Amino acid sequence: MSIFREPSCRSLPAGESSPTAVRLKAVSYGGIGAPALVLLLFLTSAVAQTDEFDDAELIDRGRYLAIAGDCAACHTSDSDRPFAGGYPMEMPMLGTIYSSNITPDAEHGIGDWSLREFEGALRRGVSKGGRNLYPAMPYISYARITDRDIRALYAYFMHGVEPQAEPNRNNDIPWLLSARWPLKAWNTLYLESGPYEVDPDRGEAWNRGAYLVQGLAHCGTCHTPRGIGFQEKSLSEQGNHYLAGGPVLAGWQAYNITPDDDSGIGLWTEAQLIQFLKSGHVNRLAQAGGPMAEAVENSLARLRDEDIHAIATYLRAIPAVRSDGGGPRQRQGQPSQSVIALRGKPLASDIGEDVDGARLYLGLCASCHGADGTGSEDGYYPSLVHNSTVGAHSDHNLRQAILHGVRRDIGQGAILMPGFARQLSGEQLAALVDYLRQQFGGRRGPDAPDRAAP
Ligand code: HEC
Numbered sequence: 001m002s003i004f005r006e007p008s009c010r011s012l013p014a015g016e017s018s019p020t021a022v023r024l025k026a027v028s029y030g031g032i033g034a035p036a037l038v039l040l041l042f043l044t045s046a047v048a049q050t051d052e053f054d055d056a057e058l059i060d061r062g063r064y065l066a067i068a069g070d071c072a073a074c075h076t077s078d079s080d081r082p083f084a085g086g087y088p089m090e091m092p093m094l095g096t097i098y099s100s101n102i103t104p105d106a107e108h109g110i111g112d113w114s115l116r117e118f119e120g121a122l123r124r125g126v127s128k129g130g131r132n133l134y135p136a137m138p139y140i141s142y143a144r145i146t147d148r149d150i151r152a153l154y155a156y157f158m159h160g161v162e163p164q165a166e167p168n169r170n171n172d173i174p175w176l177l178s179a180r181w182p183l184k185a186w187n188t189l190y191l192e193s194g195p196y197e198v199d200p201d202r203g204e205a206w207n208r209g210a211y212l213v214q215g216l217a218h219c220g221t222c223h224t225p226r227g228i229g230f231q232e233k234s235l236s237e238q239g240n241h242y243l244a245g246g247p248v249l250a251g252w253q254a255y256n257i258t259p260d261d262d263s264g265i266g267l268w269t270e271a272q273l274i275q276f277l278k279s280g281h282v283n284r285l286a287q288a289g290g291p292m293a294e295a296v297e298n299s300l301a302r303l304r305d306e307d308i309h310a311i312a313t314y315l316r317a318i319p320a321v322r323s324d325g326g327g328p329r330q331r332q333g334q335p336s337q338s339v340i341a342l343r344g345k346p347l348a349s350d351i352g353e354d355v356d357g358a359r360l361y362l363g364l365c366a367s368c369h370g371a372d373g374t375g376s377e378d379g380y381y382p383s384l385v386h387n388s389t390v391g392a393h394s395d396h397n398l399r400q401a402i403l404h405g406v407r408r409d410i411g412q413g414a415i416l417m418p419g420f421a422r423q424l425s426g427e428q429l430a431a432l433v434d435y436l437r438q439q440f441g442g443r444r445g446p447d448a449p450d451r452a453a454p
């Protein structure tokens with residue numbers, strides 16, 4: 001089965017010219033004379049020594065796979081110097097670690113790494129020289145990448161990326177906790193080695209989707225709940241908790257994306273799911289903010305249609321998991337009636353010390369999301385009624401969206417919602433969130449079961 005997409009016409013890479021070819025050439029050019037033959041042999045051996053990874057087609061494939069793997073999300077902190085590393089990541093209980101320079105700079109990057117060393121970092125979490133990497137690098141998922149794709153990625157990072165002479169930053173982890181040997185034990189417990197194996201009972205799209213979701217696209221890194229060792233509880237649909245939702249660092253919550261009707265995305269049509277993955281926006285359903293906006297912007301929006309289709313096929317076929325028992329999150333809630341009385345009157349944008357949720361909504365949000373909360377007619381300003389963030393079991397993402405706003409750019413002009421962190425006191429935020437959840441999200445009572453600490 002050709003789920004990993006063989007290129008349709010493959011020319012023999014330069015490095016693979018065989019000794020037989022040399023002999024044949026020597027024979028057919030036999031009449032030219034000895035000096036020409038020597039020259040010919042010299043040229044052929046020069047060709048044989050060129051780097052087999054310096055192959056335009058292989059590099060191109062690797063570039064696409066690096067997008068599917070969203071390597072830039074963590075390894076690019078300054079867009080002028082792609083893959084130069086230095087991106088900070090909080091490790092629970094340990095401290096801050098910084099991503100590495102993975103450009104082909106021989107001194108500061110990975111320019112002198114062999115294919116085997118590169119493969120070790122991606123699939124086994126072991127750096128050149130044997131140092132164990134922190135699982136902030138998603139090698140748990142990348143372990144699924146096939147040999148063929150590892151080669152293409154290697155070709156791209158060796159020959160398709162500009163070297164950057166940027167030294168790696170030391171991690172801010174207290175010395176006592178900085179030993180890396182516990183990671184070996186962690187890997188023994190939680191790393192399932194071995195590249196993805198095709199399931200012959202499933203179709204091509206399902207297998208391609210499974211390969212991407214479990215592997216390069218590492219959806220489980222954010223969407224699968226974690227166990228006591230901070231490990232993802234399941235790494236494929238064969239486990240019980242796969243993609244059932246979990247906390248993401250920085251206060252966001254990744255939703256349950258299994259096909260459960262209430263806690264998951266079981267009510268989404270295939271077309272809606274595809275539209276969401278490609279653009280991060282489906283009006284009266286969901287919008288991507290925070291880390292998901294980045295995943296859409298840097299990776300999913302740039303994938304081929306057939307790969308997005310494969311991801312959707314797989315997601316819709318995995319077992320449904322009921323997670324939080326909090327009732328449906330996209331079907332409840334009502335447009336606001338009370339504010340209709342205000343039509344035609346200017347909205348008060350000076351909110352002062354007001355702690356009335358409805359008035360805060362009118363003052364800060366209604367200009368875009370509409371006085372009744374159903375958004376603008378063209379859907380650019382989304383409806384907050386039937387919105388997965390407003391109706392969600394936990395209010396984490398709603399708070400994040402209000403405090404930090406939304407920013408997403410997939411090359412068709414940026415989608416922007418301002419953040420209100422500076423305008424709102426803790427009390428005002430709580431009042432606004434309670435109002436939104438009750439009115440538009442259909443969540444009863446202010447003491448929702450899983451309320452973020454103010
Ligand atoms: C979610 C964040 C994240 C993503 C996505 C990610 N990495 Fe990493 N990567 C890291 C971090 C953090 C480190 C450093 C870990 C450490 O110091 O223990 C790292 C380390 C590495 C290393 C080891 C470098 C060294 O000098 O030891 C390589 C190679 C690497 N990543 C390649 C990749 C490639 C290729 C991709 C895309 C297929 C990728 N990474 C995607 C976070 C990420």
Ligand code: HEC
Binds near residue numbers: 248
């Ligand atoms: C870096 C973390 C991260 C990764 C990787 C990630 N997601 Fe998400 N995802 C999130 C967060 C956080 C949200 C909630 C976004 C919001 O409310 O604005 C989300 C939301 C979603 C939603 C909307 C669900 C709803 O009910 O509103 C879907 C669907 C989704 N992700 C699918 C995927 C798929 C498929 C992948 C892999 C191809 C993936 N995600 C990878 C963090 C992530």
Ligand code: HEC
Binds near residue numbers: 368389
């Ligand atoms: C200037 C216009 C504007 C204002 C004011 C505004 N928003 Fe938004 N809002 C947007 C846009 C644009 C989006 C993103 C649409 C998209 O993702 O396609 C958005 C998205 C959202 C989302 C979905 C985000 C997610 O991650 O799921 C929520 C919830 C939301 N807004 C609530 C609010 C609330 C509450 C207020 C008032 C405190 C507010 N907005 C004020 C324009 C605005």
